[in-house]
Amino acid sequence: MAVEQPMHTAVTPSGDQTRIHDIGYRGYDGPRLGRAYARRSLYSQSLRGAYGLGRSAKSKVLPMLLFAVMCVPAAIMVAVAVATKAHELPVSYTRYAIVMQAVISLYVASQAPQSVSRDLRFKTVPLYFSRPIETADYVQAKFAALASALFVLTGAPLLVMYAGALLSKMGFAHQTKEFAQGLVSVALLSLLFAGLGLVIAAVTPRRGFGIAAVIAVMTISYGAVTTLQAIANVQNSTGAIPWIGLFSPVTLIDGVQSAFLGATTRAPGGIDPSTGQGMVYVLAVLGLIAGCYGLLIRRYKKVGL
């Protein structure tokens, strides 16, 4: 006698349950959010990646460590200032990033290559450009992400100092003005360092070379410039000091902020650039940022597919 069998026997608990073969294909009718959305997604993914978020535990170590190294001195300064009831922070907002320039350079050297070299090395770039996203979107997202990451790195200690200064009642208006000047300065610094770091890193698909090259450019140029400035100072040709400062990213930022943002220069001799020289500095910084962007666009036009 025929026994009615159920049409679909239930999946038995034993056996390979992970293999589900008979699920039909479903299409996608939902929204397609296009280029701007893809660019934003790439930006947030790259920004998170610059602090190792969404990546392996190992890749969180260095950026987080450098972030801590940036913030701890600010916290100590604030603690000391509050405890001693000082009327002024020991280091000004604008000076902090210049003092910590080695840490910032190290951060750029480690994160710029991870941001762009991986895509080049593993040839993932063509997958982006076979989608609605275009060269400019990719470059803008990567540039903005690294600049934002740097702004977080350099801005956070300023925020700590500002909060500390307000807590110890150092004068709201004065502190706010200096804090704002400091933020403008580190914003420029972030854009400049991000641009230089990315241009250097995007040349090579090898991450190690990228790291070495960024460190070399940042520290060697700073070392060479300050040495030359010291020599010029000793030889009493102080007029040359501001011009020499144009040739390293750190001294460029130093020049801009000592001309326009109420900072005192760290250059040997302590002569602030004149307004005219300051304009040259500003133009040099903006020109470098724009030049880096242009070079990146050119670079990715070549590697796309």
Place this chain on the structure above:
Amino acid sequence: MVWITTVEDVTVIATESLSKRFTRVTALDRLSVDIGPGVTGLVGANGAGKSTLIKILLGLSPATEGRAEVLGLDVAAKGAAIRERVGYMPEHDCLPPDVSATEFVVHMARMSGLPPTAARERTADTLRHVGLYEERYRPIGGYSTGMKQRVKLAQALVHDPQLVFLDEPTNGLDPVGRDEMLGLIRRIHTDFGISVLVTSHLLGELERTCDHVVVIDGGKLLRSSSTTDFTQTTTTLAIEVTDSDDHPDGTRAVRDAFHARGVDTHDEGGGLPGAGHILLLTAPGEETYDLVRDVVADLGLGLVRMEQRRHHISEVFTHSDEQRKEAVGHGG
């Protein structure tokens, strides 16, 4: 705008005297071809212009001359719109080893414009459809070549395109992996309803998979026709007979009998076990079947097998297109 890719005679890809010249090389030379829905094989030797054609069709490389349309959109003007509706699987490795397949494909789905939740759902679906299960949570660095090819395919399908370009998807795969990949490519059209343009330098592997084959060489169109045109121009019969006491070698007896009647036969090649017992003969029409029956019956042998064999595309080229033999000699 509405695309009707299910209608048979709609053109998915159309090119019109499309040329691409570099300073020293002409990659495409006045290529005019219309490609309909379904699975289309693009065959050519390395350097025949296959990848250049895909780049132009994706709107990423301007043509020197001529024009091309993909899904009814002009490649020069509507590149971004095309890339939203098309998937691309490159020939080379393109996967970062330190992320999992899921993370990678989700990211690529978002780059195609899918919102975060949809990107996750589509990724899970697509990876399952290409045959990646638990391993999709492990870093790609530990995958086999076959699994990596599946991830590459998944990223091309994750945004549910209307057309995918697959550049040498069977490269580097062993025979089993090759068959699985070809089966998967077939399913992309039959089950998913997505048209496929698949390139290969091996003509042979495309005949089972493709509805249509376009052969290019030196940037020129050599031939464009449906796979059935390639393989059904003539029918080959394969027959196998028993041996008897009168005819200890039945196959030879049948062969001699055919030759006596002026019918050409040839042995099945390949040196496989049992291959020597199978005779192949060309059947121009119905009467050949009667002839086989009569010959075998007259000899008092048993007919074990009589079946139609389809020509391999490469045979069509080597036998009936002598002048084209050299150009597609790379076919496998």
